[in-house]
Amino acid sequence: MQQRNQPAGRADGASGTVSVNLTVNGTRHSLTLDPRTSLLDLLREHLDLTGSKKGCDHGQCGACTVLLDGRRVVSCLTLAVMQDGANVTTVEGLAKDGHLHPLQQAFIDHDAFQCGYCTPGQLCSGVALIAEGHAKTADEIRELMSGNICRCGAYTNILAAIQQAMRQS
Amino acid sequence: MINFQYVRANSIADAVNLIADDPAAKFVAGGTNLIDLMKMDVEQPTKLIDISRLALDKVEDTAEGGLRIGAMVRNSDLAYHPAVEARYPVLSSAIRAGASQQLRNMASTGGNLLQRTRCAYFYDIALPCNKRTPGSGCGALAGHNRMHAILGTSDACIAVFPSDMCVALALLEARVHVSGPNGARTIAFDAFHRLPGETPQRDNNLEPGEMIVAVELPSAGFASNYSYLKIRDRLSYAFALVSVGVGLEIADGRIKAARLALGGVAHKPWRDTRAEAALAGQAANEAVFRQAADIVLRDARGFGHNNFKIELARRAIIRALTQAANGTPQSQSNKKIA
Numbered sequence: 001m002q003q004r005n006q007p008a009g010r011a012d013g014a015s016g017t018v019s020v021n022l023t024v025n026g027t028r029h030s031l032t033l034d035p036r037t038s039l040l041d042l043l044r045e046h047l048d049l050t051g052s053k054k055g056c057d058h059g060q061c062g063a064c065t066v067l068l069d070g071r072r073v074v075s076c077l078t079l080a081v082m083q084d085g086a087n088v089t090t091v092e093g094l095a096k097d098g099h100l101h102p103l104q105q106a107f108i109d110h111d112a113f114q115c116g117y118c119t120p121g122q123l124c125s126g127v128a129l130i131a132e133g134h135a136k137t138a139d140e141i142r143e144l145m146s147g148n149i150c151r152c153g154a155y156t157n158i159l160a161a162i163q164q165a166m167r168q169s
Numbered sequence: 170m171i172n173f174q175y176v177r178a179n180s181i182a183d184a185v186n187l188i189a190d191d192p193a194a195k196f197v198a199g200g201t202n203l204i205d206l207m208k209m210d211v212e213q214p215t216k217l218i219d220i221s222r223l224a225l226d227k228v229e230d231t232a233e234g235g236l237r238i239g240a241m242v243r244n245s246d247l248a249y250h251p252a253v254e255a256r257y258p259v260l261s262s263a264i265r266a267g268a269s270q271q272l273r274n275m276a277s278t279g280g281n282l283l284q285r286t287r288c289a290y291f292y293d294i295a296l297p298c299n300k301r302t303p304g305s306g307c308g309a310l311a312g313h314n315r316m317h318a319i320l321g322t323s324d325a326c327i328a329v330f331p332s333d334m335c336v337a338l339a340l341l342e343a344r345v346h347v348s349g350p351n352g353a354r355t356i357a358f359d360a361f362h363r364l365p366g367e368t369p370q371r372d373n374n375l376e377p378g379e380m381i382v383a384v385e386l387p388s389a390g391f392a393s394n395y396s397y398l399k400i401r402d403r404l405s406y407a408f409a410l411v412s413v414g415v416g417l418e419i420a421d422g423r424i425k426a427a428r429l430a431l432g433g434v435a436h437k438p439w440r441d442t443r444a445e446a447a448l449a450g451q452a453a454n455e456a457v458f459r460q461a462a463d464i465v466l467r468d469a470r471g472f473g474h475n476n477f478k479i480e481l482a483r484r485a486i487i488r489a490l491t492q493a494a495n496g497t498p499q500s501q502s503n504k505k506i507a
């Protein structure tokens with residue numbers, strides 16, 4: 001538990017752990033963590049949300065992309081404790097009431113993956129890209145999706161899927 | 170990663186006090202560079218002071234017609250800020266040329282200035298690096314140095330400062346507002362980052378315990394004639410081999426004033442006021458641009474793998490000046506170089 005007489009975020013000196021409260025896909029969680037825990041490791045190792053992938057762990061691939069208070073970020077380069085109080089959406093949280101998110105359906109329609117390892121990151125990134133509204137042309141979509149690497153090279157179909165979801169939104 | 174204590178600063182004064190107490194502490198803002206380096210054990214702070222929630226996230230007009238950008242303004246928010254897009258498009262363009270939208274959503278203005286080199290010898294603690302471990306030698310000098318500096322190098326270090334945003338800030342003559350144990354001060358952009366000399370462990374002239382609180386832009390934004398041209402190994406999401414930022418003031422086909430800065434070529438954003446002076450008063454044509462490029466590169470020196478950067482830089486300077494003069498800045502989404 002957080003000690004009330006200390007400002008938020010101060011580590012508990014005795015055990016060296018920190019308490020973190022955050023909402024993931026609509027569910028509130030209270031955890032006690034080693035301060036070194038990345039947001040990605042919190043999701044995968046503590047909440048068993050293994051949709052977000054660890055490709056590089058250094059911000060270089062985008063496989064760990066999640067929505068943090070609605071904005072896309074790489075969850076491997078932020079500490080869970082820094083996100084105390086935040087609202088996180090992972091790929092597991094994109095479908096609503098048993099219906100796939102339109103971008104998820106578009107990925108299926110366009111066969112926008114092969115191995116699927118980059119797909120959770122591509123989906124979260126694409127959902128955010130559509131919400132940001134900066135990308136209109138194919139070039140702009142490609143550029144603003146460049147933070148998500150696909151080793152299988154499904155880029156052409158990923159672009160088509162995003163364009164379909166964009167038309168629907 | 171070694172363990173550390175985590176504390177959240179409640180105010181600028183709190184942050185400055187917390188760091189003054191502990192020389193092994195570090196501020197964390199977006200975390201995109203520091204946490205990466207902590208994972209590699211290159212940075213080993215024993216305390217992290219989180220400044221990401223401080224109310225330094227505003228972009229405000231200044232009395233002299235410029236802009237004051239809070240240290241916690243995220244790179245993406247700055248790039249798409251209407252005042253920056255309209256009045257300082259070279260800054261918007263340079264930011265969008267760097268990293269990815271995910272990283273720009275996290276990265277802060279202050280953190281961008283203080284990001285460290287991407288030199289592979291700096292990143293690997295098993296290898297020699299005077300910047301990381303003073304006195305251990307420079308692995309890049311006779312090693313793999315394709316990405317390394319061609320200007321302002323020393324026998325101790327040939328690393329480059331990797332920021333794109335800072336190339337634009339250099340040519341816009343930004344000022345850096347800092348707060349520290351001895352109060353507040355303002356540092357001119359050109360005096361902020363350092364050349365390696367004998368002390369490559371020092372990237373910049375911040376004193377221990379000082380914190381960046383804001384970056385201020387003067388009014389001149391070169392919004393009509395500018396370009397940011399970044400040349401890299403792939404079209405996006407890669408650090409610059411060479412980048413060129415240009416701002417021109419042109420009247421009747423003649424250059425009234427010129428600003429020119431390079432990224433990816435030195436230990437700091439490389440601005441050359443001699444080349445700028447040589448452009449002023451001239452007609453805007455290729456011969457004049459070539460002359461300016463020759464001035465910038467007069468003392469350029471390669472180290473083997475990076476020799477090609479000298480000619481690449483010459484061509485990039487000429488091309489970026491041409492783009493700026495023609496009012497056709499490099500697009501950051503259509504990567505065809507016009």
Ligand SMILES: Cc1cc2nc3c(=O)[nH]c(=O)nc-3n(C[C@H](O)[C@H](O)[C@H](O)COP(=O)(O)OP(=O)(O)OC[C@H]3O[C@@H](n4cnc5c(N)ncnc54)[C@H](O)[C@@H]3O)c2cc1C
Pocket residue numbers: 058059060195196197198199200201202203204205220240244266267268269272275276277278279280281282283284331332333334379380381382406407408409
């Ligand atoms: C895969 C990848 C690709 C990238 N590509 C590019 C690129 O192409 N071009 C480019 O320009 N950049 C690129 N970057 C770098 C990115 O721009 C920087 O990591 C980012 O700007 C750093 O900001 P931050 O807020 O995350 O800093 P942090 O990581 O939080 O901090 C960096 C340093 O600054 C210090 N610090 C932070 N804020 C302050 C302050 N206000 N006062 C005093 N000290 C402070 C910290 O103590 C730390 O030492 C890339 C990064 C990654 C991971």
Ligand code: FES
Pocket residue numbers: 053054055056057058059060061062063064065074075076077
């Ligand atoms: S795992 Fe986070 S970017 Fe690769």
Ligand code: FES
Pocket residue numbers: 112113114115116117118119149150151152153154
């Ligand atoms: S589908 Fe295999 S990496 Fe993208």
